[in-house]
Amino acid sequence: MAVAEKSDPRVLVILHQHCSSPGRIGRILCDLGYSLDIRRPRFDDPLPKTLADHAGVVVFGGPMSANDEEDWICREIDWIGVPLKEGKPFLGICLGAQMLARHLGHRVCPHPQGRVEVGYYPIDPTEHGHGLCDHRFPDRVYQWHREGFDLPSGATLLASGHDFEAQAFRYGPEAFGFQFHPEVTLPMICRWSARSSERLNFPGARPLHRHLEGWLRHDRAISRWSTAFLRSWVEGAQTARRPHVFAPGQAGPNAAAVS
Template identity: 70%
Template sequence: MLFSADPFSPPQHKPVLIVLHGEHSSPGRIGRLLRDLGAPLDIRRPRFGDPLPETMRDHSGAVFFGGPMSVNDEEDWLKREIDWIGAPLKENKPFLGICLGSQLLARHLGHKVGAHPEGRVEVGYYPIRPTQKGHSLCDCAFPTRVYQWHREGFDCPNGAILLAKGEDFEAQAIQVGDKAFGLQFHPDVTYAMMCKWTVTALERMNHPSAQERQRHLEGWFQHDRAVARWTSAFLRRWLGPSDFDGGLAPAE
């Protein structure tokens, strides 16, 4: 007898490797959307001793999230993460770096990451300008104002494609090969995460060009809908087809 797959279930993927840098940090919107696409999450925190897999054989992709540390810190676990990014690049598996994760990707490519020469930061909602490549990335308009939380950045590394640029930090979105991406901004942030960050790290809003807390919260209601739509479309494109046959089971 033939059994059809549940038409209301998403296609099944191998787990996506989720690399977090805070003891209690969350994959936020990205994690929810990946689950909606049928991808379980394999959450690891190498900073606190979790190992990284030797290959991407058992994973659909990998997402490296942000964190309070600098990519230039001399921590052994940080150096291991930078080196490990070679695994998805060599195996042509989906890789996504967000904020610190995008800076780790740039460093893996041998590129310099550093502070703005005038000490400026991006903490709050800031405009970005998608390039022609960025506009054609997926079937949804690239957002033009996005949530940021960083004091270091980089320009476009050699061998990467610039997808979106900013005023104080050039590289806001880059693509490396077919399946690796770095986003300096935070499409992962939820309203709850924003409320927490703007309280627990209130001192970040004292830096030059940082926005006051109220502008963060107001910006959510003004700009997040466009970011959410794009993030959903981007992740469908990034993750690609299911790892498993979603069709009919073999006859018995």
């Protein structure tokens, strides 16, 4: 009698445009042995009532605001309570992080001087940020946003920035919000810059050549950290793990140099 093969564990991926891609994060999760259950609630894809059949969920970004009043945005923000209640790994990126902040009762708003972050920017990881995995948190990351969020009460700050202070946080054992875009690939940078070129003229935005230079200088470190973080994030839900805390200036055993 033949025994049916067990299917790969699934990670729920929530996207917000027809053309959106999970980018590097999707590739890394597939390399780690996970299949992607991609849904677009903006276009009427249902969200599961439970994540019992999923290993975790990643909510990506989009050009809309977490403050918009469309029904699907309100439903998605409310739905975030499902992974939080069930203790499932949750990762919100840009809009996804802002939705998490909104779900936790905190504001999302533009910069008071109208500044944006579009391109590569320095951030300041905290000791908690460096302790997430065996690669140090990157200190140059790709951004594409004009709104930011307050640090939710009870959350742990993982990295801060200049114009938008809260850049990464952890809420509870398995929920994370990143304002920046670790998933971005070079084709994605080119596509975003071509389709939304007007954002390159906003106050604080980097010119396009700086995006390309930044990718060449910083992407290798971001890629290595992303792989280490995602492995720890999605595989650590059922096993207690000791934080890898490095002293200031001390690199992890496999840390990549940032030139």
